[in-house]
Amino acid sequence: MVGTSGSGVAAPVNDPSWEIWGVSARGSYLTRATRWFEIHRLDGEPADWANRWRDHLRGDKAIEALYMMYPEPDLLPGRVLEYPRERIEWRFGSFFMQSTFSWMVALAIDEMCPMVGGRSTLAEPGSQIFMCGVDLEYGTEYREQRSGLRHFLELAKHLGINVQRLADSGLAFEPIAYPFWQDDPLVSKLAQRMKLCKARINEIDGLIQNTIANIASVKGSIAEAATPDRRQTLDGALQQLNEALEKLSVDLTRAEATHEELCFIRDYISP
Amino acid sequence: MIRKIAILGTDPVNAADVPIGEPDWEIWGCARRADFVTRAERWYEVHRFEGYTPEFAAWWRDITRRQCVGIPIYMLFPEADLGDVRRYPYEEIAARFGTFFLTSSPAYMLAHAIDEIVPPGERFAPEGSALGVWGMNAEGGTEYRSQRAGLRHFLQLARHLGFSTVLHADGGLIFEPVPYPLHMDDPLIAKLKLREAKARKMLDGAANTIAEAEKGITRIKAMAEAGAVSDELKIDLERHQFSKNAALATLASKSGEVAEICYWLDYLRA
Numbered sequence: 001m002v003g004t005s006g007s008g009v010a011a012p013v014n015d016p017s018w019e020i021w022g023v024s025a026r027g028s029y030l031t032r033a034t035r036w037f038e039i040h041r042l043d044g045e046p047a048d049w050a051n052r053w054r055d056h057l058r059g060d061k062a063i064e065a066l067y068m069m070y071p072e073p074d075l076l077p078g079r080v081l082e083y084p085r086e087r088i089e090w091r092f093g094s095f096f097m098q099s100t101f102s103w104m105v106a107l108a109i110d111e112m113c114p115m116v117g118g119r120s121t122l123a124e125p126g127s128q129i130f131m132c133g134v135d136l137e138y139g140t141e142y143r144e145q146r147s148g149l150r151h152f153l154e155l156a157k158h159l160g161i162n163v164q165r166l167a168d169s170g171l172a173f174e175p176i177a178y179p180f181w182q183d184d185p186l187v188s189k190l191a192q193r194m195k196l197c198k199a200r201i202n203e204i205d206g207l208i209q210n211t212i213a214n215i216a217s218v219k220g221s222i223a224e225a226a227t228p229d230r231r232q233t234l235d236g237a238l239q240q241l242n243e244a245l246e247k248l249s250v251d252l253t254r255a256e257a258t259h260e261e262l263c264f265i266r267d268y269i270s271p
Numbered sequence: 272m273i274r275k276i277a278i279l280g281t282d283p284v285n286a287a288d289v290p291i292g293e294p295d296w297e298i299w300g301c302a303r304r305a306d307f308v309t310r311a312e313r314w315y316e317v318h319r320f321e322g323y324t325p326e327f328a329a330w331w332r333d334i335t336r337r338q339c340v341g342i343p344i345y346m347l348f349p350e351a352d353l354g355d356v357r358r359y360p361y362e363e364i365a366a367r368f369g370t371f372f373l374t375s376s377p378a379y380m381l382a383h384a385i386d387e388i389v390p391p392g393e394r395f396a397p398e399g400s401a402l403g404v405w406g407m408n409a410e411g412g413t414e415y416r417s418q419r420a421g422l423r424h425f426l427q428l429a430r431h432l433g434f435s436t437v438l439h440a441d442g443g444l445i446f447e448p449v450p451y452p453l454h455m456d457d458p459l460i461a462k463l464k465l466r467e468a469k470a471r472k473m474l475d476g477a478a479n480t481i482a483e484a485e486k487g488i489t490r491i492k493a494m495a496e497a498g499a500v501s502d503e504l505k506i507d508l509e510r511h512q513f514s515k516n517a518a519l520a521t522l523a524s525k526s527g528e529v530a531e532i533c534y535w536l537d538y539l540r541a
Contacts, residue, residue, distance in 0.1 A: 040452045069452075089450065095423050097450030097541050120431045122394055145451075147420040148541070150371050154424065155431055160394070177365065177373035178421075179347070183322045216486040220493035 001104055001131050002030060007166050008133025018130070021108070023100045026060060027133075036063045039083060039100050041070040067107075083107070091115065098148035101134055105152035113159040122160040129156055129163050135170040143267065146170065170268065181270040190266045197259045204252045211245045275401040276384045277437075278377050279308065285439040286406025296403070299384070301376040304338040314339045317359065317376050319348040345383070359383070367391060374421035377407055381425035385432065395433040402429050403437030404444060416537075419443060446538065454540035463539070467532045470525045477518040477525065484515035 002011045002022040009029050012018040019034035026033055038057065042050040057066065057075045066076050067083045083103065092106045112123040131153070136146040150171060153163050165172040181187045218238045225231040279289050279300040287307050290296040297312040304311065316335060320328040335344065335353050345359045364382050365373065372378060381402065388396050404426065409419040422444055426436050438445040449457045491508045 041456060044456050089447075093423075093427060094447040094450035094541050096420075096427070099451060102451070119395070119433055144416070144420075144541075147371070147417070147424075150369075151420070151424045151427065154369060154372070155428060158428060158432065174365070174370045177370035178375060178378075179318050183319065212486070213489050216489045217493040220490035221497050224494050224497040224499045226498075 001101060001108075001129060001134065002027075003101070003132070003134030005133045005135055007135075007169065010132040010166060012130065018128075021104055022133075023104070025056060026062065031062065033060075033063045035065045035067060036060075037067045037083070037100050037104055039067075039069040039103055042072065043070070084110075092152075096148040096151040099136065099145040101131075101136070102145075102148040102152055105129065105149065105156060109152065109156050109159060109161065112156075112161055120159055123156075125160070127161045129153070129161055131163070131165050131169065131171055173268065175268070175270050184270075187266065187270055190262055190269075194259065194262045194266065197255060197262060201252065201255045201259060204248055204255060208245065208248045208252065211241055211248060215241045215245070273397050273399040274388055275399075275403070276388075277403045277405060278380050278384070278407075279311075279405050280377055280407025281305070282406045282408055284406075284408070285442060288439065289405040290403070296401075299380055301380065303334065311342050314342055314344045315346075315359070315376055315380050316344055316353075317347045317379050320350060321348070347379075360386075363391075368425075372421040372424040375409070375418040377404065377409075378418070378421035378425055381422065381429065385425065385429055385434075388434070389432050396429075398433065399435075400433065401435040401437060402426070404442070405439060408443040443538070448539055448541040450541045457540070460536065460540055463532050463536050467529060467536070470528045470532065473521060474525045474529065477521040480518035481515055481522070484511040484518065487511040488515070 002008045002020060004024045004027070008022075008027055011020055011030060013020060013029070013031050020030060020032055021035045021037065022030060022033055023037050026036070036057075042054065045053070054072070054075060057063070060076075063076060064079065066080045068075075068080055069083045069085055071080050071082045073080045084107070085103075088103065088106050088110055089097070091110060096102055097106070108129055112127050113121050115121070134149075136149060153165075153171065157163050175181075176184050176187060215238065218234055218241060222231060222234045222238065225234055275296045277289050277296045277298050279286060279298060281302045283305075286305060289298065289308070291298060291307070291309055298308065298310060299313045299315065300308060300311050301315040301317075304314070314335075320332060323331065332350070332353060339354045341355070343355045343357050344353060345357050346353075347359045347361055349356045349358050359379065360383070364379070364386060367386060368382050373382065381404075384402055385396075388400050404422070407422070409415040409422055426438070426444065430436055448454075449460060454460050488508060488511045491504055491511070494504065
């Protein structure tokens with residue numbers, strides 16, 4: 001299973017015993033593609049983008065089979081297959097179907113461990129799934145996608161499939177389990193730093209609001225200033241306030257970026 | 272041996288339907304034991320009491336002692352004087368199932384049940400094995416998102432390992448949401464997203480109105496302090512205060528609307 005992130009180069013394209021299943025635009029290092037997956041409804045995408053993507057797929061001679069939930073047979077004549085959504089959803093439910101990779105791993109399990117007599121069977125010894133080029137690790141956007149994919153990888157393991165992941169992938173790390181994270185030293189340190197950072201953000205935000213209010217106040221005073229000297233003084237104060245506001249905005253951006261990075265680490269080490 | 276295990280949470284909505292009167296079901300509970308739980312085969316306490324405040328820990332230890340008389344208590348941080356305390360086999364469970372989905376007490380309980388009924392080396396549960404969940408929904412918003420995923424993971428895993436699973440029809444653990452990418456153009460979800468977008472636009476508008484009104488009020492007050500007095504300024508001040516109050520009311524009502532829409536979006540889509 002090959003995604004689009006850099007580690008996709010680890011895909012075993014030169015070992016013919018591996019099928020290569022992928023998504024999105026095929027990297028040039030993927031010199032073969034046993035199956036490709038496009039599960040989105042292309043008519044639901046902006047027309048320009050969808051047409052460019054259709055042209056790209058039409059030009060991809062390496063794809064042996066294109067699985068689509070909304071099949072467009074003319075994209076790769078004779079090679080477009082309808083993804084068996086009903087069967088897969090009936091067997092695995094929909095809760096963890098949160099990304100294309102969830103659907104791909106589910107299909108792989110369904111083929112490697114077919115149902116017999118209403119029960120799952122074990123995969124043949126030697127069956128493997130190798131994940132590369134897919135991390136799904138960044139931020140809450142991917143939190144659900146990550147749990148969906150990890151669910152299917154765990155399921156695959158329990159049904160006898162050897163699941164391989166790259167050590168630096170977000171799919172390999174086993175996070176600190178509940179309730180251990182409640183007093184884990186690293187999580188506690190992160191929580192403390194996040195709290196401090198959030199307090200700093202609130203402080204800066206408060207200063208910005210005060211500065212904006214002061215600017216409004218000085219502008220009001222300038223409108224009513226009785227003498228040129230007074231107006232000059234107020235103009236100077238207004239300039240200082242504007243400069244302070246600019247600096248505070250930079251500080252706020254920096255603090256928000258720090259907070260975001262802390263959130264990433266916390267998100268990574270606890271599920 | 273065929274075993275049926277009922278995992279019991281504390282949500283009163285459907286906890287009372289737990290099959291206490293059916294002797295072929297084992298009852299495994301956690302947290303506070305309700306009066307109707309007239310029998311239980313096990314109790315689970317995964318938290319570290321020492322991590323709580325001394326008052327709370329003492330109170331909770333006392334409750335644990337009283338509600339677990341005669342039944343084993345499985346603990347991650349065993350305290351032998353609480354009763355028939357057993358060490359939860361964390362290392363074994365984490366090595367077998369990973370830690371990603373160990374996100375709540377019931378997740379630990381489900382993993383333990385699977386591990387006992389399908390011990391390492393075995394692949395499938397004996398036919399007739401069952402796991403049921405009562406008294407828990409883990410459905411309320413993002414707070415429970417990881418708990419919900421953990422419970423659903425172990426329930427799905429159990430099904431694939433040959434267990435029957437019993438879930439309450441109104442529980443958040445049974446509904447199959449609209450999967451990705453189908454939720455991208457599901458009519459009900461599209462309608463909710465449209466309503467959310469409209470409500471958020473009104474929230475933004477109200478916040479802008481409040482900010483503008485506050486600026487206007489500050490400006491007029493500064494002018495008044497500088498000596499400016501006129502009926503026009505007074506009317507202007509009242510106008511700003513009126514629009515601020517109206518915007519605050521909008522902010523309150525639309526916030527509630529957005530929260531409810533988000534709940535349903537969370538529930539309906541995978």
